[in-house]
Amino acid sequence: MVEVKNLSFSYRKGTRVIDSVSVKIEKGEFVTILGHNGSGKSTLAKLLVGLLKADSGEIYLDGRILNEDTVDELRGKIGIVFQNPDNQFVGVTVRDDIAFGLENRCYPREEMLRLIDEYSRLVNMEKFLEYNPENLSGGEKQRVAIAGILAYNPDIIIFDEATSMLDPKGVREVNEVMSQLRGKKTIIQITHNLNEAIASDRVLVMKDGKIILNDVPEKVFREKETLKASRLDILDCMKLIEMIEATQGLKNKKELEEFLWELTFRK
Amino acid sequence: MNTNPVFGQYYHADSWLHRLDPRTKILGTIIIIISLFLLNNLAVIVGAFGATLVLILSSKIPFTKFLRSLKMMTTLLLITVVFQLFFNRGKILAEFDFTLTTVNLAIGIAILVLFFFSRKIITKHRFFLFLALLVFCFYLQTVVKSGKALANYSLAIYEEGLYTSLKVVLRIITLLLISSLLTLTTKPADINTGMERLAKPLKYIGVKVSILSMMISIALRFIPTLINEAGRILKAQASRGVDFKEGKFMQKVTQIISLLVPMFVISYRRAYELADAMEARGYVPDAERTSISLLKYRARDYLTLLFVILLFSAIIALKVSDYAI
Ligand SMILES: Nc1ncnc2c1ncn2[C@@H]1O[C@H](COP(=O)(O)OP(=O)(O)OP(=O)(O)O)[C@@H](O)[C@H]1O
Ligand SMILES: [Mg+2]
Numbered sequence: 001m002v003e004v005k006n007l008s009f010s011y012r013k014g015t016r017v018i019d020s021v022s023v024k025i026e027k028g029e030f031v032t033i034l035g036h037n038g039s040g041k042s043t044l045a046k047l048l049v050g051l052l053k054a055d056s057g058e059i060y061l062d063g064r065i066l067n068e069d070t071v072d073e074l075r076g077k078i079g080i081v082f083q084n085p086d087n088q089f090v091g092v093t094v095r096d097d098i099a100f101g102l103e104n105r106c107y108p109r110e111e112m113l114r115l116i117d118e119y120s121r122l123v124n125m126e127k128f129l130e131y132n133p134e135n136l137s138g139g140e141k142q143r144v145a146i147a148g149i150l151a152y153n154p155d156i157i158i159f160d161e162a163t164s165m166l167d168p169k170g171v172r173e174v175n176e177v178m179s180q181l182r183g184k185k186t187i188i189q190i191t192h193n194l195n196e197a198i199a200s201d202r203v204l205v206m207k208d209g210k211i212i213l214n215d216v217p218e219k220v221f222r223e224k225e226t227l228k229a230s231r232l233d234i235l236d237c238m239k240l241i242e243m244i245e246a247t248q249g250l251k252n253k254k255e256l257e258e259f260l261w262e263l264t265f266r267k
Numbered sequence: 268m269n270t271n272p273v274f275g276q277y278y279h280a281d282s283w284l285h286r287l288d289p290r291t292k293i294l295g296t297i298i299i300i301i302s303l304f305l306l307n308n309l310a311v312i313v314g315a316f317g318a319t320l321v322l323i324l325s326s327k328i329p330f331t332k333f334l335r336s337l338k339m340m341t342t343l344l345l346i347t348v349v350f351q352l353f354f355n356r357g358k359i360l361a362e363f364d365f366t367l368t369t370v371n372l373a374i375g376i377a378i379l380v381l382f383f384f385s386r387k388i389i390t391k392h393r394f395f396l397f398l399a400l401l402v403f404c405f406y407l408q409t410v411v412k413s414g415k416a417l418a419n420y421s422l423a424i425y426e427e428g429l430y431t432s433l434k435v436v437l438r439i440i441t442l443l444l445i446s447s448l449l450t451l452t453t454k455p456a457d458i459n460t461g462m463e464r465l466a467k468p469l470k471y472i473g474v475k476v477s478i479l480s481m482m483i484s485i486a487l488r489f490i491p492t493l494i495n496e497a498g499r500i501l502k503a504q505a506s507r508g509v510d511f512k513e514g515k516f517m518q519k520v521t522q523i524i525s526l527l528v529p530m531f532v533i534s535y536r537r538a539y540e541l542a543d544a545m546e547a548r549g550y551v552p553d554a555e556r557t558s559i560s561l562l563k564y565r566a567r568d569y570l571t572l573l574f575v576i577l578l579f580s581a582i583i584a585l586k587v588s589d590y591a592i
Contacts, residue, residue: 076549080547084540088540088544090545096456100548105556116559132491148548
């Protein structure tokens with residue numbers, strides 16, 4: 001369980017990147033955070049894993065407050081997959097990379113080998129254990145990153161645009177792993193793609209460091225104006241509905257053609 | 268599977284050398300290299316070279332893999348040979364009289380021009396071709412005496428020079444082979460772990476060994492990535508019209524800057540993100556941590572080390588008692 005109370009943060013004095021955010025995420029929930037570039041999603045994620053220290057407000061993980069004294073211990077409860085597959089691959093081989101988090105927590109070697117075996121299988125990377133990152137695709141590297149986090153068994157996993165640098169195949173592979181984890185782990189997915197949010201239990205929309213919407217996807221997607229105001233692209237199906245509504249006022253074929261023409265090239 | 272050009276020559280095979288503990292191999296290599304520098308008798312050095320060839324044979328690694336590291340050093344080796352051959356005085360072994368005649372000069376210039384124009388046809392091993400042609404030109408000067416003589420000179424090869432150059436070259440080659448044997452039979456990560464364990468006593472003089480070894484392993488991890496990245500940037504800049512092949516000095520400087528600036532920016536960002544990723548996965552600098560790599564001394568390690576140390580002691584003992592080895 002994650003509980004954030006009145007959290008504020010700024011990199012430089014004066015501009016609040018996170019502005020009095022309060023939110024509660026239940027155990028086992030799958031939550032998507034949406035927001036335009038620079039809305040503060042990654043900053044919030046870094047605050048949650050203790051990479052940044054809040055100016056004010058509190059974060060509770062499983063009821064325990066996150067601060068300088070508890071951060072080393074609470075990091076075992078939470079893991080984060082970042083956007084760039086290359087910049088989070090620490091090991092020289094897949095095996096070493098999955099081991100990294102375990103080595104840091106002083107797991108004995110036998111235990112490490114067992115966990116590496118188990119979790120490399122779970123993400124379908126068991127045949128690549130001796131590979132170097134140079135010989136892996138982006139999707140494969142992200143799956144290794146996931147295995148490296150799962151191995152030390154945190155309750156909460158944050159995916160910060162983990163698929164945005166991948167090709168379609170990589171996106172599919174990572175999403176598959178993510179859906180396997182559903183219900184077993186608390187998942188916080190960060191994206192600016194609304195289509196990726198449909199399947200989640202709850203959607204949070206961020207704008208200028210504030211959470212402006214916090215509801216089930218069906219309700220959030222109905223807030224067309226708010227979504228547009230936070231510069232988010234709306235869902236494809238919503239676009240279709242909008243289009244059909246707009247055509248009501250058209251009188252003849254020529255106007256319809258004109259309208260479709262504009263629609264296609266407006267973007 | 269490994270594209271790391273610096274440490275990543277590792278070649279997978281199943282031999283006793285592959286199975287040795289990396290610490291044994293690192294220590295052994297260091298001791299052997301020191302011993303090589305102590306040896307000064309051609310016969311003994313030839314023996315050491317032969318022993319190295321036997322070691323290579325027992326490593327089950329194809330010899331061509333070793334040639335790669337030798338190839339990089341050929342220029343250095345050749346320069347050494349020439350230097351040692353002509354700058355050591357002593358008993359004359361052979362003397363050559365050269366006469367530079369107009370005919371010789373003309374042939375020489377013709378060969379040079381041909382060499383220049385052959386650059387489109389013969390693209391490989393041009394350096395060796397050049398050397399061969401150079402030797403041929405000098406050879407001509409000893410046989411062709413027709414035409415007007417422009418200069419007369421002679422070169423002598425001394426026994427001393429021949430011996431010294433043979434010794435130096437064999438020593439360098441053996442040294443290269445022995446160190447390649449280490450990097451070819453040991454995974455980079457194992458070399459790193461081995462060095463870390465060996466360096467552990469350094470912590471008593473205040474060196475943070477765990478941080479040092481983390482730095483080495485991150486370097487190992489990112490060198491190939493950075494090289495790939497440099498390749499990508501070169502291509503990107505070339506597509507923007509930067510020509511890396513031609514240009515005067517100032518243009519060269521601009522070209523290098525156009526590579527270095529993006530490299531620096533990207534690397535900085537990479538380091539920043541990597542540090543976050545490491546911290547998020549629980550890394551605390553200099554804190555206690557376990558290791559996935561298992562290093563274990565076995566009987567064969569003790570035997571190997573014992574053998575190497577005995578050999579080394581023998582060399583020292585013989586040296587001290589003035590034997591010419
Ligand atoms: N290290 C930093 N130092 C200073 N300012 C930063 C830093 N990182 C982010 N910012 C600023 O903080 C704001 C929020 O950034 P953040 O990365 O949290 O946004 P985001 O929602 O994750 O965006 P994106 O969708 O592009 O990932 C941005 O205006 C950004 O310029
Ligand atoms: Mg972000």
